[in-house]
Amino acid sequence: MVSAGELLLLACLGFAVAARGGFSQTNHLVTDPQTTQVLEIGTNFTAICMIINTTEVTVEDLSWKLSGTNLPTELYTKLNESALSVTFPITSDKPEWLCCIVNKPPTSYVALNGGKFIYGVHLQKSYPPRKPENVSCMAVQENPVLSQVFRCEWAAVGLQTKESPTKYMLFVQVLFRTYNVTTEETHAQIEFEDTYPFFMHLDVWVEAHNKLGKMESEHIGEDANWFVKTKPPSDIMIVSEKIFPTSLVINWSLPIRGVYVKLLFEIRFCVNGSQNWTYVPRADTAMEIQSFRLQNLQPDTEYITQVRCKPYKEGYGYWSDWSSNATARTTEDLPKSKPDLWRTIAEVDGKNERLVRFISKVPVFSNGMITSFYFKILDKNIVGNDSLLWKSVPLNVSESSSGQQEISVLQQIHLADWKPVRVFVTASNSVGKSPKASLFISAKGRELPPVNKLKVWSDGVKLWLEWTPPNNTDVSEYVVEWAAGDQMDWQRESKKTRLTAIKGQLKEFVRYNVSVYPIYAGQIGKQARKEAYLEEGTPLEPPFVRLSGKPGRNKAVLVWREIPLEKRQGFITNYTIYYKGDGETHERTLPSHDTTYTLTSLTSNTKYDTYIVASTIRGSIRSTTHSFTTLKYAPGEMESIVVGVSLSFLFVVVLTMLFCVCKKDAIKENLWPRIPNPGESTIGNWSPNYPVKAETTKENCLSGISVLDVDVCDGKSVFEEDKACLPLKKDKYLSEEHSSGIGGSSCMSSPRQSVSDSDEGSDMADTTASTVQYSSVVASNGYKGQTPNPHPQQAVFSRSESTQPLLDCEENPDVMLQEGSRQSQRFNQTADLLEMEQEEGVEPLDFCPLEEESEQATPPEGQSAGGCSSYMSQRGGYRPQ
Numbered sequence: 001m002v003s004a005g006e007l008l009l010l011a012c013l014g015f016a017v018a019a020r021g022g023f024s025q026t027n028h029l030v031t032d033p034q035t036t037q038v039l040e041i042g043t044n045f046t047a048i049c050m051i052i053n054t055t056e057v058t059v060e061d062l063s064w065k066l067s068g069t070n071l072p073t074e075l076y077t078k079l080n081e082s083a084l085s086v087t088f089p090i091t092s093d094k095p096e097w098l099c100c101i102v103n104k105p106p107t108s109y110v111a112l113n114g115g116k117f118i119y120g121v122h123l124q125k126s127y128p129p130r131k132p133e134n135v136s137c138m139a140v141q142e143n144p145v146l147s148q149v150f151r152c153e154w155a156a157v158g159l160q161t162k163e164s165p166t167k168y169m170l171f172v173q174v175l176f177r178t179y180n181v182t183t184e185e186t187h188a189q190i191e192f193e194d195t196y197p198f199f200m201h202l203d204v205w206v207e208a209h210n211k212l213g214k215m216e217s218e219h220i221g222e223d224a225n226w227f228v229k230t231k232p233p234s235d236i237m238i239v240s241e242k243i244f245p246t247s248l249v250i251n252w253s254l255p256i257r258g259v260y261v262k263l264l265f266e267i268r269f270c271v272n273g274s275q276n277w278t279y280v281p282r283a284d285t286a287m288e289i290q291s292f293r294l295q296n297l298q299p300d301t302e303y304i305t306q307v308r309c310k311p312y313k314e315g316y317g318y319w320s321d322w323s324s325n326a327t328a329r330t331t332e333d334l335p336k337s338k339p340d341l342w343r344t345i346a347e348v349d350g351k352n353e354r355l356v357r358f359i360s361k362v363p364v365f366s367n368g369m370i371t372s373f374y375f376k377i378l379d380k381n382i383v384g385n386d387s388l389l390w391k392s393v394p395l396n397v398s399e400s401s402s403g404q405q406e407i408s409v410l411q412q413i414h415l416a417d418w419k420p421v422r423v424f425v426t427a428s429n430s431v432g433k434s435p436k437a438s439l440f441i442s443a444k445g446r447e448l449p450p451v452n453k454l455k456v457w458s459d460g461v462k463l464w465l466e467w468t469p470p471n472n473t474d475v476s477e478y479v480v481e482w483a484a485g486d487q488m489d490w491q492r493e494s495k496k497t498r499l500t501a502i503k504g505q506l507k508e509f510v511r512y513n514v515s516v517y518p519i520y521a522g523q524i525g526k527q528a529r530k531e532a533y534l535e536e537g538t539p540l541e542p543p544f545v546r547l548s549g550k551p552g553r554n555k556a557v558l559v560w561r562e563i564p565l566e567k568r569q570g571f572i573t574n575y576t577i578y579y580k581g582d583g584e585t586h587e588r589t590l591p592s593h594d595t596t597y598t599l600t601s602l603t604s605n606t607k608y609d610t611y612i613v614a615s616t617i618r619g620s621i622r623s624t625t626h627s628f629t630t631l632k633y634a635p636g637e638m639e640s641i642v643v644g645v646s647l648s649f650l651f652v653v654v655l656t657m658l659f660c661v662c663k664k665d666a667i668k669e670n671l672w673p674r675i676p677n678p679g680e681s682t683i684g685n686w687s688p689n690y691p692v693k694a695e696t697t698k699e700n701c702l703s704g705i706s707v708l709d710v711d712v713c714d715g716k717s718v719f720e721e722d723k724a725c726l727p728l729k730k731d732k733y734l735s736e737e738h739s740s741g742i743g744g745s746s747c748m749s750s751p752r753q754s755v756s757d758s759d760e761g762s763d764m765a766d767t768t769a770s771t772v773q774y775s776s777v778v779a780s781n782g783y784k785g786q787t788p789n790p791h792p793q794q795a796v797f798s799r800s801e802s803t804q805p806l807l808d809c810e811e812n813p814d815v816m817l818q819e820g821s822r823q824s825q826r827f828n829q830t831a832d833l834l835e836m837e838q839e840e841g842v843e844p845l846d847f848c849p850l851e852e853e854s855e856q857a858t859p860p861e862g863q864s865a866g867g868c869s870s871y872m873s874q875r876g877g878y879r880p881q
Contacts, residue, residue, distance in 0.1 A: 028054040029062075029119040031100050036122040038164055038211040039090045047121065049100030051082040056110050057117065059084045063103045067096040093125045093161050129166050129208040130158030132186075132217040137172075137204050138318060139196055141230045141256060146196040150179075150227070153187035154206050154217065164211045173203040198260055200224045225311050229318035230263065231255040233307045238328035245299035245333040245367070251291045252307050255320065258288060262312035266319070267292055272302040272327060288312065299333030299367035300429075332368030335434030339363050339373065339427045342479065342490055343439060343524075352417045356441060358410040360425055362395075368429030370395055375410045378422045407489070417444035422522075440523040448472060448518070450526035456514050458534050462501040467516055467528065469498070479517045479524075484510050485566075508535040509569035536570030538619030539563050543575070545612045545623050548596065553604045553634035559596045560612055560623070570616035579610035605632040 032048045039045050049062055059078050064071045064086040077085045084100070099120035105111035137152035152170055160166040170188040172179040174197050179190040202224050206217040233252040240248055254263065267280040285292060297303060305326045311317035340361035345354050362370040376389040393410050410425060420443045427434040442448070452468040463482075469475060481490040482502055489504050506512065514532055518525040541563050548557040558577065572592040579586055582603055590597055602608065607629045613622045660667060 026116065027119055028052060028057070028113075028116045029100050029102075031098075031119050031121050033121055036124060038124045038126050040128055040212055041090050041093055041125050041161075044087055044089050045123070046085060046087040047098055047100075048079065048083055048085040049119065056107050057102055058082075061102050061104070061106055062100060065099045065101060090123075090125060095122065095124045095163055097121070098123055124161075124163045124211075126161045126164030126210060126212050127159040128212040129160075129210050129215045130156075131215040132168065132206040132208050133157055135204065135206050135217050135220060137220070137227050138229050139224070139227045141228070144256065145260060146198075146228060146230075146256075148192045148194070148196055149189055150192060150196075151187070151189040152204060152206070156186050156208075160210065166208050166210045169207045169209070171203075171205050171207065174200055197224045202227070223316070225261055225313070226316045228261055228311055228316075230261060230309060230311075230320050232320040232323040233265065233309055234323065236305065236307060236323050236326035238303075238305055238326050240328050240330055242331045245331040246295065246297045248294045248297060248303060248305070248328050248330060249291065250294065250305055250307070250326070252323070254290065255309065261317075262288055263309040264312045265289060265292075265307055265309045267294075267305065267307050268322075269294055269303050269305040271298070272304055297330050298365065299330050300369065302327060302329040332429055332431050334432040335363045335367050335370070335427055335429060336365040337363040338435045338437035339425050340490075340492070341423065341425050341437040341439050342481075343423075343441065344488070345441075348414065354415045354417060354444065355412065356415045357412040358423055358425075358439075360408050360410055360427075360437075361406060362408070363427050363434050366427060366429060366434070368431055370427045370429050372428050373408060373410055374426045374428065374433065376424050377411075377413070378424070379419070415441065419443060420446070438522045442523060448520050448523060448525040450528045451478070451516050451518055452528075454516055454528040454530055456530040456532040458532060460535060463506060463512070463514065463532055463534055464499065464501050465514065465516065466499045469495075470518055470525065472518075472520065474520050475518045475525075476521055477519045479519060481515045481517065481527075482506075482512045483515075484512050506534045509533065509537045511565060511568070511571075531571075533570055536616055536618050539568050539570070539572075539614055539616060539621045541567040542621045542623040543612055543614050545610065545626050547626070547628055550635075551602075551628045551630050553631045553637070554602045555598055555600045556602060556608070556628060556630065557596065557598050558610065558612075558626075562595060563614060568616070570618055573615050573617060576613040576615065576620075577610065578613070579608050581606045581608040602630050604630050606630050 028051060030050050030052060032050075037045075047064075049064070051057060051059070051062070059081060062084045063073075064076070064084075066088070071086055071088060075086050075088050077087070079085055086098075097120050099118060102110060102114075102117040105114070105117075110117055132154040134155040135152060136154070137150060139146050139150055141147065142149075150172060152172075154168070156166070156168075158166070165184060167182060167184050168186070168188070169180055169182045170190065172190050174192070179192070181188045181190055200223070202220075202222060204220040208215050208217075233255055235251075235253040237251045238248050239251070248269075250267065252265075256263070264282070265285045266282060267285060268277045269280075270277045280292065280294070294303070294305070305328070306322040306324075308320045308322045310319045340363070342359050342361075344357045344359065346357075348355055358375070360373060372395055373393045374390045375393050376391060378389070391411075393408075395408055415421060421441050423439045423441065424436055425438075426436050449470040449472055451470055454465070454467045456463060456465050458464070465480060475495050477495055478493040478497060479490055480493060480500065480502065481488065482504065483489075484507075491503055493500050502514070510533065512532055512534075513529060515527040515529045517527050543560040543563055545558055545560040548559045560575075563572070574592055575590045575594060577588045577590065577597055577599075579599060588597065599608075599610075607627060609625050609627050611623050611625045613620050
């Protein structure tokens with residue numbers, strides 16, 4: 001539904017178009033408004049599009065575009081058949097084009113004349129101006145009188161855009177004249193004619209305006225002196241008075257004559273080097289003055305003083321800048337506080353005593369330069385003649401770790417562990433001595449209880465301490481001590497303190513030993529101690545890792561040197577060992593207190609690379625790589641093998657020797673059987689014609705008969721002498737025609753007689769009763785039908801008596817038969833040989849058995865010694881009768 005306002009706007013637009021004949025010749029669309037519009041951001045804007053001088057298009061063919069984007073049709077309003085309006089909110093502060101166009105050309109005329117069927121308006125955005133606030137103006141003194149320049153400034157309120165900036169105009173009205181100046185900044189100045197209008201009324205305001213309108217600030221109507229700011233007082237002088245060591249007198253000059261402006265002054269002062277200013281109450285400097293006395297100051301202290309001024313009337317004008325610093329020192333006075341007495345204790349090795357060094361700081365309120373200390377030590381808590389006990393110690397100062405305190409070494413003594421002492425000290429300046437400070441050193445092990453639950457931490461700026469007081473309630477104060485290397489310092493805290501911060505200047509990356517001592521009426525309690533850093537960092541130096549000794553077969557011992565304290569820059573949280581061998585890297589994490597570690601389960605004969613990493617909470621540092629090679633054999637392993645093998649061999653040898661000793665008879669019987677030695681035998685010749693004497697029965701005698709076959713052709717069996725005496729026979733004898741009979745008896749057997757060709761047969765029987773008798777029988781007849789020798793010989797029996805044991809064949813009849821058979825075979829071979837010799841015409845040699853010289857009996861008459869025996873004619877051998 002079209003409103004009455006839109007209808008009125010449409011009528012006015014039609015009238016305007018009718019008045020302008022140009023539109024009918026150029027465009028068929030026209031908008032209202034037609035020119036650039038400045039719109040307020042946050043409001044709604046309405047525009048109308050009209051079709052003129054054509055019937056080619058209708059309202060249904062029209063549409064609105066904002067910066068090339070179609071506006072929703074819900075925002076359109078059809079006013080009539082030739083007018084279309086749109087209403088939309090202004091939200092963006094960017095300038096945009098709003099255009100009315102034909103969507104789709106309904107005819108070819110519209111398509112060919114598209115420029116006549118589009119019309120647009122440029123939209124600029126802005127914020128309305130706001131009222132300036134906090135307007136202030138000032139008249140500054142530049143010469144002996146005020147300057148003619150009047151400066152003002154204010155605060156801009158609201159927003160503005162680049163297309164429609166806000167401009168300001170400053171207005172100053174004096175009586176009937178108004179001064180103004182325009183600027184785009186938030187400050188401006190005007191210049192009065194001739195001189196500054198002292199004691200006149202001024203009206204000041206600021207106006208802000210832009211394309212959307214203007215706004216005016218609040219008016220400031222005040223006396224001209226209300227805007228004045230003078231220069232600070234000059235020629236400041238401070239005077240100290242010897243009789244008043246706690247006061248200073250200040251004098252200064254006025255910056256401007258009082259005929260123009262009456263002034264009010266303000267004074268402040270502080271100790272030199274401090275930023276804690278002390279202000280003199282304004283009520284004390286309310287009237288127009290040029291001097292003032294500062295009181296209740298510290299003697300022999302340098303003070304800095306400043307003065308400033310402003311118009312006298314309350315609420316008028318501005319304070320001037322502070323004057324330049326004026327410095328002066330108060331005169332000396334008696335020290336008002338005690339020296340800060342303390343001690344350090346170190347143990348003496350090998351002795352039951354302590355090295356105690358007494359140190360002190362000058363009194364806080366020394367009221368002058370301390371020139372010396374007076375010091376005394378009492379073995380017991382007694383009162384003596386002070387004038388004789390006091391010792392003067394010239395001031396010997398050295399800077400502490402804080403860089404602000406001064407520490408004097410009073411005396412150093414060796415104190416027995418069992419001995420307590422009390423120490424007194426005073427400080428002296430040019431005026432007199434300070435109050436007396438005392439300290440009690442208890443015997444070792446007799447100190448009073450320490451504080452409980454001490455905690456120390458850093459906030460990056462300070463080191464904070466917190467503790468719980470001891471159960472003993474007689475604590476008078478606490479002493480907080482911190483030390484790093486050879487530097488140390490301390491501070492005192494009240495007995496109510498539970499939380500405090502170290503006031504000295506601490507350094508980063510330095511480890512401090514922080515201790516808290518409770519003081520019981522001058523007696524020092526046990527310390528509670530912690531280590532702390534103000535700030536930690538990465539270690540500056542890595543640990544040095546090496547092997548302890550030589551590596552083993554499957555293990556190695558690593559040791560490393562701790563990082564020097566000054567290079568750690570923090571607490572070592574842990575060590576990490578890395579070692580690599582056979583292509584695999586292993587790591588082990590160890591606590592910070594370890595300095596050695598044994599690598600186990602290593603591979604023999606392998607090269608390993610190892611290094612160690614030391615870590616703090618801020619970072620880590622890695623050591624250089626150390627390489628080693630494990631052994632192929634463990635130390636002592638080869639020696640153990642050699643010793644084991646040697647001992648085993650020796651054990652086997654010993655067992656073998658013991659076995660041989662124990663079984664020597666059996667071994668000798670099996671390996672080296674006893675063979676009869678013919679050289680030790682006795683051979684006797686005997687004949688069947690000789691009677692045989694009965695042998696006496698012997699318990700230890702031989703049993704059985706041994707048959708010995710002699711091969712007469714074997715050079716190895718017959719001695720040369722036997723061959724010489726043995727006649728060769730043409731006839732050969734069979735083996736069965738040869739036999740031997742040996743008479744003898746063994747234990748529990750019947751006695752047998754032996755036949756001998758000796759007359760002393762009975763003696764021989766006695767001699768051979770216990771011997772083995774050997775005999776050979778040689779047959780006298782021919783061999784195998786051969787013609788016997790024409791000179792037949794009587795059969796000869798040859799016997800050997802020996803002490804040698806019987807052979808196996810003699811002991812065992814079965815073996816004897818087998819051996820006899822083999823001997824018969826050898827004899828057959830010998831007989832064949834003799835037969836061949838006989839056919840060839842060779843005379844056989846006589847066979848004569850050897851008789852041992854040691855046992856040969858005297859031959860009987862008619863028979864030569866060593867004569868040949870007759871051969872047995874019996875095949876089975878000859879047995880004596």
